[in-house]
Amino acid sequence: MIYALRWLMSLIFIIQMYLAMVVYALAYAPYAILSRNGAWAGIHAYCNYVRATAHLLVGLRSEIRGQVPEGEVLIASKHQSFFDIILICSVVRRPKFIMKKELKWAPLLGFYAWRIGCIPVDRGKKGRAIAEMKKAVAAGSAVPGQLIIYPQGTRVAPGAALPYKVGTGLLYQQITQPCIPAATNVGVFWPRHGIYRKPGLAVVEFLPAIPPGRSVSDFMAELEQVVETASDALMAEAGFTYSKAA
Template identity: 35%
Template sequence: MTRIFIRSLIFNVLFYLLLVFWILVAIPTFLLPRRALIKVAKMWGQSSIWLMRVVCGTRVEFRGVEKIPAGPLIVAPKHQSMWETFALLQFFDAPLYILKRELTWIPFFGWFLIKADMIAINRQKGGRILMEMARRASEEVNRGRQLIIFPEGTRTAVGAPPHYKAGIAQIYADCNVPCLPVALNSGLFWPRRQFMRYPGTIMVEFLDPLPAGMSRRDFIDLVSEQIETASNRLIEAGRLEQEALFGGVPSTATVVPDRTASNQ
């Protein structure tokens, strides 16, 4: 593991230096249309994937790319890591995120979020947040954008019981566009709140889009079932790969599943 620690250290340093580099590259886009900034953001994401492969030996396999619909869309990925927040950008023409407004206060990085018309929410508004999110999301998606929203609301460790939020069902109902579920196993290789980055293959699978017009209950049941079933399959494949590489799954990359927990 000493070698992996050293590689992780090198990667983390270079990752943030690379972010600074792309922030500097993107400064002229303040004077250009939003699509120029989005193009730079996509290059940042792709270069970060490349950096992780070169330094950490972490490859990426994208499956089902042909299933991604054109036009306005809700994208619902499993959320295990920071990795998917930038790695999925490359597949969408006008990506949109919902984020806490405090991120927009970060010099340059936050200003780019504002320039990109991301939806920044004030969490102190309590119950009014959902209505505000749904309204803003509907407006932006109906302008042709692709909303990337994590149904669980936050990163969850591999093996942790899933908990899908009602907010995505409300947004789905208000937007009235298809939803693309996305399964992945990134948490095995870039664990949340962890320093280590592990070699192996991050697998991402774009699943069959769900049509607009389903009831909220049917939607949340189906999207959670599809994402969890596919993600568990990818996690099992990743664990088998880690068994071959390390003789076991690194303890920092996963938690012991609660077999008694509900999937809903």
């Protein structure tokens, strides 16, 4: 009975969350057309709304740990579900993303992505995608903000293993900015697929910066080690443990 009620509340939460996305996008559109600040203001307002309603409707509280990145930095984050995007964008002042090229044609979402300086790339062709990514980052460098990338390239379920892609290291080498690793446990409560949302405390943790100037191989090794270690600790705190393959 309790599970059925929570499942129903999860469904209500999801429906209202996507309806609110349309409402916020339309409400802030005039401001966003006039100024990039309007686009970021709409994104912040919506993300904080989702955090509040997740707590209210499904008992999913959320918390940001560590120092929120400021200035021109690269944020390399663990990605487990839509909710880690929500948490990061609720506090980072000027977020922009490396995103799938197809998303730029999505109604409303594509407009906001373009307005805040997101960088679309073709992820289906590895070599070309890396070249496109580097070129697009260079071309988009005039848009100030914090560039967010997911080193594993997609959402990864808690406990699943997926390699870190070298494209993050190549970007780090090119833009010569500090990289802020970010860990999370949101997938424990908000899975990649399905409706049910579990109550608990979802966390995104910003970790100490990796300064520019490392070799790509050293950077990638350090990034994976710190993000995976911190994410495992956050998931264990949430009651999720697993055995890593030897």
